[in-house]
Amino acid sequence: MDCIFCKILEGSLPAHFVYRDERVAAFMDIQPVNPGHVLVIPVQHAVGLQDISAEDTKHIMTVSQKVSLAIRASGLKCEGINLFLADGEAAMQEVFHFHMHVFPRFKGDGFGLTFSPEYFTKPPYSSLAEHAEAIKAHL
Structure with missing residues (x-):
């Protein structure tokens, strides 16, 4: 498999890990939005949300929260935290291994949507009802 994150996990590419267990790893992003930008990924390869178990999704959120708290306590410039998930090319996913971005924010940092x-x-409010029904039909 030619996945850069899988290569990082197997040790053939370097990374600065901040956390790792049997299901999740967290390491520094090499192209950070701001200093302290961390990626939290499943150890088992998964491209997007459709490929990851509910249990691993929960664990990634738990680790993302812990990383967020650690960033705030680290002394790095941080007035807020963004959790960002890009799921699919149209959503700006560039590396096709599921990953949650956790990065500090501060006024004037230049990042935005x-x-x-x-x-x-x-x-129209009625279109919200239509969209809700379409989504609920598949839950």
């Missing part, structure tokens, strides 16, 4: 012009026009 861009909204389309349509975002600023609220949809």
Whole structure:
């Protein structure tokens, strides 16, 4: 498999780990949004949410929370924390091994999300009901 994160996990590529157990690993992002940017990944290869177990998803969130608390306590510049998951190419996923970004934020750090012009026009309330029904039908 030609997955950079799998190579990191097997030790053939270097990384600075902050956490590792039998199911989850967390290491420093080599292209950080801000200093202290950590990636939390499953040890077992999974491309996206559809490929990861509910138990591993819960564990990744638990570890992400612990990493967030550690970033805040570390002395690194941090006024807030972002948890960011890109699931699929259209969602800006670049490495196709599930990973949660955990990174510190502070005013003026330059990171942001861009909204389309349509975002600023609220949809008809009835369309929200239609969308809710479509989603609920598959839960």
